[in-house]
Amino acid sequence: xxxxxxxxxxxxxxxxxxxxxxxxxxxxxxxxxxxxxxxxxxxxxxxxxxxxxxxxxxxxxxxxxxxxxxxxxxxxxxxxxxxxxxxxxxxxxxxxxxxxxxxxxxxxxxxxxxxx
Numbered sequence: 001x002x003x004x005x006x007x008x009x010x011x012x013x014x015x016x017x018x019x020x021x022x023x024x025x026x027x028x029x030x031x032x033x034x035x036x037x038x039x040x041x042x043x044x045x046x047x048x049x050x051x052x053x054x055x056x057x058x059x060x061x062x063x064x065x066x067x068x069x070x071x072x073x074x075x076x077x078x079x080x081x082x083x084x085x086x087x088x089x090x091x092x093x094x095x096x097x098x099x100x101x102x103x104x105x106x107x108x109x110x111x112x113x114x115x116x
Contacts, residue, residue, distance in 0.1 A: 001062060003035040003084035010080075010087050013058035014040045019051050019089070025104050035084045039100055041092050045075030051089045052078035 014022050019040035028035045042048035071078040077094045080087040
């Protein structure tokens with residue numbers, strides 16, 4: 001599946017369960033680890049877990065197997081790695097603290113964009 005379609009699949013899965021402030025960042029020119037990062041918030045740790053599980057379930061329906069899922073037990077920041085797309089689902093406090101949009105978005109400092 002193409003990265004664009006995979007990104008849309010992830011966004012759709014998050015929207016279905018009322019994910020909050022969903023943002024898709026194109027990071028192809030900033031890193032080689034993934035093409036897109038999709039970031040969303042849940043209102044509680046329970047919703048964060050459900051949102052992440054929705055991404056995993058939707059991916060599997062389309063024949064995609066996640067490379068990894070981290071943070072499900074705590075439910076404060078769950079990462080679903082699908083290769084070309086990585087979904088980050090946060091509780092609002094953790095999202096504000098880590099501020100991935102600033103780190104990986106268009107306003108990221110040049111040093112953060114450099115390939116290592």
